[in-house]
Amino acid sequence: MKIRAAVLEEFGRPLEVQELDLAEPKAGEVLVRLVACGVCHTDLYTASGADPSGYAPAVLGHEGAGVVEAVGENVLSVAPGDHVVTLFSPQCRECVHCRDPRTNLCLAIREQQNLGYLPDGTTRLSRDGEPIRHFMGTSTFAEYTVMPEIALAKVSPEAELDRACLFACGLSTGLGAAMNTAKVQPGSTCVVFGAGMVGLGAVAGCRLRGADRIVCVDLSEERLALARGQGATDTLAGGPDVVQAILDMTGGFGADYTFEATGIVSVMRQAVEAARMGWGLATVCGVAGKGETLDVIPRYLITGRRIAGSSFGGVKGRDQVPQLVQRYLDGEIDVDAFISHRISLDEVNRGFELMEAQDGIRSVISMT
Numbered sequence: 001m002k003i004r005a006a007v008l009e010e011f012g013r014p015l016e017v018q019e020l021d022l023a024e025p026k027a028g029e030v031l032v033r034l035v036a037c038g039v040c041h042t043d044l045y046t047a048s049g050a051d052p053s054g055y056a057p058a059v060l061g062h063e064g065a066g067v068v069e070a071v072g073e074n075v076l077s078v079a080p081g082d083h084v085v086t087l088f089s090p091q092c093r094e095c096v097h098c099r100d101p102r103t104n105l106c107l108a109i110r111e112q113q114n115l116g117y118l119p120d121g122t123t124r125l126s127r128d129g130e131p132i133r134h135f136m137g138t139s140t141f142a143e144y145t146v147m148p149e150i151a152l153a154k155v156s157p158e159a160e161l162d163r164a165c166l167f168a169c170g171l172s173t174g175l176g177a178a179m180n181t182a183k184v185q186p187g188s189t190c191v192v193f194g195a196g197m198v199g200l201g202a203v204a205g206c207r208l209r210g211a212d213r214i215v216c217v218d219l220s221e222e223r224l225a226l227a228r229g230q231g232a233t234d235t236l237a238g239g240p241d242v243v244q245a246i247l248d249m250t251g252g253f254g255a256d257y258t259f260e261a262t263g264i265v266s267v268m269r270q271a272v273e274a275a276r277m278g279w280g281l282a283t284v285c286g287v288a289g290k291g292e293t294l295d296v297i298p299r300y301l302i303t304g305r306r307i308a309g310s311s312f313g314g315v316k317g318r319d320q321v322p323q324l325v326q327r328y329l330d331g332e333i334d335v336d337a338f339i340s341h342r343i344s345l346d347e348v349n350r351g352f353e354l355m356e357a358q359d360g361i362r363s364v365i366s367m368t
């Protein structure tokens with residue numbers, strides 16, 4: 001079929017919205033009509049050429065939600081008409097990682113996905129017979145996509161898809177960092193560095209876990225106001241003195257849980273140093289620049305602090321994204337506050353510009 005999609009032709013150049021061919025889903029694959037898609041930093045990171053593993057031409061986009069249109073052979077878990085959220089982090093439910101509660105890093109299709117192919121090593125996207133590669137296994141800057149069944153979370157049809165799409169990446173990443181990776185205990189003190197989509201999600205996750213005190217740190221007063229809306233009890237301006245400020249607020253000890261959601265390695269270090277001696281856990285969500293390293297004085301670890309990394313918030317997507325969406329429907333998560341701009345697919349490059357200008361938290365593309 002013919003579809004319109006935003007193609008990365010060349011790194012550092014605007015995406016080009018154009019007509020492509022999309023082949024039918026093969027066995028284990030699903031054709032999804034996309035309804036909405038958030039614009040995330042990872043799309044821009046790849047489009048800019050900064051990502052060393054990037055490739056072109058490819059259809060970008062990974063924060064998608066839509067409706068199942070058709071299924072290939074042997075697809076049992078979704079059917080036409082189902083509402084789905086796309087998962088760049090799939091869940092096959094069979095591999096050694098999927099069967100272990102300690103991780104969400106499914107091993108089933110990683111290699112082909114990282115190369116831009118569907119699991120059988122080919123693409124469904126093409127232009128005049130030339131293959132166009134998929135991105136993150138999702139390619140959701142498009143009217144339609146074909147994806148593996150194991151990379152789709154079936155969500156309640158009651159959830160508006162332009163809200164549900166945020167659960168495809170940033171929001172679940174932050175929520176999951178607090179709820180899955182750190183497993184914040186009720187009554188605890190938490191500090192979240194960064195109040196973008198991920199950090200705000202972490203603030204909400206700490207609240208849902210019953211944290212007593214949630215301190216959010218950012219450079220933007222506007223974003224700190226959003227953090228208060230998500231449940232932050234205190235806010236602080238970021239900078240070199242912030243660790244001392246947190247120690248002062250916590251009787252000199254530091255926080256039970258800290259979260260880093262900036263991608264800045266010096267802030268990751270602050271998250272370690274602001275964690276409490278004895279049991280403080282620093283959870284790193286940010287993606288650092290290529291080759292950057294985290295500098296930590298080992299004494300912080302000897303004295304009982306721990307560091308955890310979190311990819312997609314440790315969320316096992318097919319099981320847990322539907323649960324998170326249900327908590328949104330139950331009124332526990334305020335998703336509307338994150339949507340700052342609504343744009344069309346043709347305006348996708350404007351979504352990047354808004355992000356670079358830190359104008360709002362999320363631009364959401366409506367496909368229709």
Ligand SMILES: NC(=O)c1ccc[n+]([C@@H]2O[C@H](COP(=O)([O-])OP(=O)(O)OC[C@H]3O[C@@H](n4cnc5c(N)ncnc54)[C@H](O)[C@@H]3O)[C@@H](O)[C@H]2O)c1
Pocket residue numbers: 041042169170173193194195196197198199217218219220223238239261262263264267284285286287288310311312313
């Ligand atoms: N682990 C994952 O699976 C995953 C998924 C999505 C995004 N990410 C990463 O998470 C990070 C955050 O993503 P986002 O979309 O929320 O980004 P964002 O750019 O919207 O937010 C980052 C925030 O950090 C703030 N900040 C900058 N310097 C600071 C400082 N010194 N102290 C405190 N705050 C500071 C900025 O003002 C901004 O509000 C990025 O590195 C992104 O790549 C990781």
Ligand SMILES: [Zn+2]
Pocket residue numbers: 040041042043062063169170
């Ligand atoms: Zn993302």
Ligand SMILES: [Zn+2]
Pocket residue numbers: 090091092093094095096097098105106107108
């Ligand atoms: Zn798996």
